[in-house]
Amino acid sequence: MFNVPQALKRLVIGKAMRSEELGETLLPKRLALPIFASDPLSSVAYATQEILLVLTVGGTAFLYLTPWVAAGVVLLMAVVVMSYRQVVHAYPSGGGSYEVVSKNLGDNAGLVVAASLLVDYVMTVAVSVASGVDNIISAMPSLADYRVELAVAFVVLLAAMNLRGVRESGKAFAAPTYLFIGGILLMVVTGFVKVLSGHTPVASSAGMGIIPVDGKDTLAGLGLLMLGLRAFASGCTALTGVEAISNGVPAFRAPKSKNAASTMSVMGITAVVMFVGITALSLITKVHYVDDACQLTGVPGDCKTFAQPTVIAQLAASIFGGDQSILFYLIQAVTALVLILAANTAFNGFPLLASILAQHRYLPRQMHTRGDRLAFSNGIIALAVVAGGLLVLYKADVTSLIHLYILGVFTSFTLSQIGMVKHWNRTLATEADSAVRAAAQRSRVINGFGAVVTALVLVIVLITKFTQGAWLAVVAAVVLWVMMRGIRRHYDTVAEELAVDDPHAESVRPSRVHGIVLVSKLHKPTLRALGYAQAFRPDSLEAVTVSVEKDATRELESQWDEYDLQVPLKVLDSPYREITKPVVGYVRTIRRTSPRDAIAVFIPEYVVGHWWEHLLHNQSALWLKSRLLFTPGVMVISVPWQLSSAGRADHPSRRAPGSVRRGEPAVRSEHEKIPAPENA
Incomplete structure (x- = not known):
């Protein structure tokens, strides 16, 4: 008898795979990059925008801080990438920050990292999809009324693709990611060529003035410092997802650690080049982007209904010739697509981490079960449901969601770097080989510097974003931590109760x-x-x-x-x-x-x-x-x-x-x- 549900399931996720076919799902570097690095690569599309959004509260007076803020973000990106290369080599089993912290700082600290990352993965999906929908609406404003429906539909589509397996989703998402990289680099190069040839592009918002928020245009001293730090914290969204490669090392082809480290280096260099190019061109073309469109003067029509084009949309329009250019629509299309696909980083990281936590009895054992296509299906579905709920709750608004973002990732950054310092200290205490000791000392310096920098950023993010909504992410992480401790306590109690003490007495017949x-x-x-x-x-x-x-x-x-x-x-x-x-x-x-x-x-x-x-x-x-x-x-x-x-x-x-x-x-x-x- 024809089974309709089974037929639909096969149509969506494909034919079931045997357990021994797991090796066939391992990834070459060309597929691992779009799968695990699409989030940090795509976040450059809105990182500059978030910096400008903060600095323009004082009008145009503080835009001169943009290069310094961007330089801080670039330095931090370099430090984090180098630090995580050490993690990949030292802990290739795929636990990433969670494994590093658990083994070096204890189980409770490890659970802090796990809870923070799980919350951050959910936010990655919500923010990436909402930002992608924003870019679609920038090209087609008529879709603005369907923002939430589009966002939820994209989450469902991403979940369905990931249920088909890691390798299949990688093949589907590779082309858009590489098109985005190529498109942004083409836009940056073309923009600088025009600048050098004397035909400097001008953004559509360059002629619009900015009305400062009351009292913000006169900031000085501590107030100005806090504004700069807040802009830096917002720009640090460019670092989200960097740790996903360290979590996904087991998914790489052999040699796993080497391939993962190489992929991380390529990701870091590419992200930095794109971020620097976009930020520089935004200043050159005089892009103005504000939190409230009514802050702008010279807005066509009613400012309350005016939809600001994104920074990427304004750059593409000024460089390629606006909506009369095919390249403008190409940039918008690939940017929107890659921002939506950036959520795929979370769809790989969340199930992997949840599987490890389930294996350690901190989450329900079902999270460790592989589905028909050898993906961790329960984790994928759980992530889609929670992220979809957030998009509905916050009406797929990037500005509202962004405040809940990045707090968790810097918690994991900081604790993992401290854990790595302890790891190298232990290595130096037992290792006699001079070459190994020299390498360990270099690695300790890198991780130590990374720990200091990321801890500083964590404090900045916590101070500047806590009252704007980040407290919700903190509460969610705390609740998740308590829940995971409770789950482990339950499993430990059950195991203790079921343990055999006296086989003869306990197997006696009634x-x-x-x-x-x-x-x-x-x-x-x-x-x-x-x-x-x-x-x-x-x-x-x-x-x-x-x-x-x-x-x-x-x-x-x-x-x-x-x-x-x-x-x-x-x-x-x-x-x-x-x-x-x-x-x-x-x-x-x-x-x-x-x-x-x-x-x-x-x-x-x-x-x-x-x-x-x-x-x-x-x-x-x-x-x-x-x-x-x-x-x-x-x-x-x-x-x-x-x-x-x-x-x-x-x-x-x-x-x-x-x-x-x-x-x-x-x-x-x-x-x-x-x-x-x-x-x-």
């Missing part, structure tokens, strides 16, 4: 086994359950029914005597028409009478084949099972009877008694007391 077959009517499922129960040869066996309707109970007793089934039938009264309570009470009474006995409860059930058939039956059996399972010394045994609708090609008569196929429809109990009789 004194007797008392069998109970639950009966509602006398039909084929009931007779099969009786036969199975007798095959188990319990020390005693009885059938039990609950009397809800007197006439039906008398008819059942009459049939029981007529068929001479050789199994006594016990009737439990139920004046309030309950089924579960009388059965559970009777079973517990037997347990109290004979605590060393075991009780086996057999429940005859049948299997329905269609979803709508489930609606025709109540759920009393599920509740009854759940109550019985909480009773010590009681075993619940389901005896299925497959109806013909459960599979025409696999009729019950052609199967071994009681067998159930993989993926078979849900089971419904025949122990369902309903007024009208049912036909088997």
Whole structure:
């Protein structure tokens, strides 16, 4: 019988892969770059914009700070990339910052990093997709009313692509990433050629004045310093996703560490070149970008409805000739596409980290399970759901979402660099080889400098962004940390409780086994359950029914005597028409009478084949099972009877008694007391 859900699943994610095919999913460097580095590469599209957004609160007076802020971001990028190259070589197993911190600073510190990164991965998806939609709207303003719908649709599309597997998503996303790099570099080179030839491009907003926010144009001293630091903190969004390569080392082809380190270097150099080019051209072309369009003077029409083109859109228009140029639309298209695909970095990093945490028992074990295409499907779906919810909640607004961003990533940067310093200290304490010691000392200097710089940035980000919404990210990370500690505590408690202390004492047989077959009517499922129960040869066996309707109970007793089934039938009264309570009470009474006995409860059930058939039956059996399972010394045994609708090609008569196929429809109990009789 044709299975529609399975057909749709195969259409979306493709044919299932065998576990031994995992090696075929390993990535060459050309695919690893767009998969793991699309976030830091694409963030240059809005990092400059975020710097300008902060500095223009004072009008144009403080735009002279832009080169200094950008230089700070570039220096920080170089330090972080060099530091993470050390992580890749020292810890190639793929734990990244989490593994470094856990092994060197302890489990609690490691969980701080893990919680921070998980929150930051969610924000990466939300911010990247929202920014991509912004660029689409810059080219097609008519889509502004569908901002949220577009953002959520892109998240669903990204999740579907990643469910197809890492390698497949890499192939799909490689071309847009490389087109974006090529397009931005072409724009930067063309812009500088025009400047050098005396035809300096002019941005569309260059002629618009900027009205300073009240009192902000006269900032000096500490106020000016805080403004510069806030702009620097906003510009540090260019560093988001840098750590993803260190988390994804196992996904690289051999030699894994070398290939991962090389990819990280290429990513760092490319991102710096693009960021510097965009920032320089923004100043040269006099791009003006503000938080509120009503800050601008000379805006065409109503400032409240005026949609500011993004910095990239203004540069592309001034350099390539506006909306009359194919290259303008190409830049907008690839920028929007790569910003949306930048979320793919999180769709690879989040499931990998969640899988490691699940393996260490800090997240549900389902997060460590690979799906049909050998991707960590549960992590992908969880990320898509949470990020989609944020986009709806914040109406896919980049400015609102950006304040929740980058706090987590600098927490992981700082702690991982401190952890690496401790790692090199331990190496130097035990290593005698002079060459190895010299390399370790160089690495310690790099990581030590990285720790100081990233800690300083973390403080700056915390101070400048906390009241603007970053406190929500802090709260989310704290809640996640507490939750992960609770999950680990639960798993540890379960493991301790299940551990075998005395194999002989704990495998002792019960004194007797008392069998109970639950009966509602006398039909084929009931007779099969009786036969199975007798095959188990319990020390005693009885059938039990609950009397809800007197006439039906008398008819059942009459049939029981007529068929001479050789199994006594016990009737439990139920004046309030309950089924579960009388059965559970009777079973517990037997347990109290004979605590060393075991009780086996057999429940005859049948299997329905269609979803709508489930609606025709109540759920009393599920509740009854759940109550019985909480009773010590009681075993619940389901005896299925497959109806013909459960599979025409696999009729019950052609199967071994009681067998159930993989993926078979849900089971419904025949122990369902309903007024009208049912036909088997």
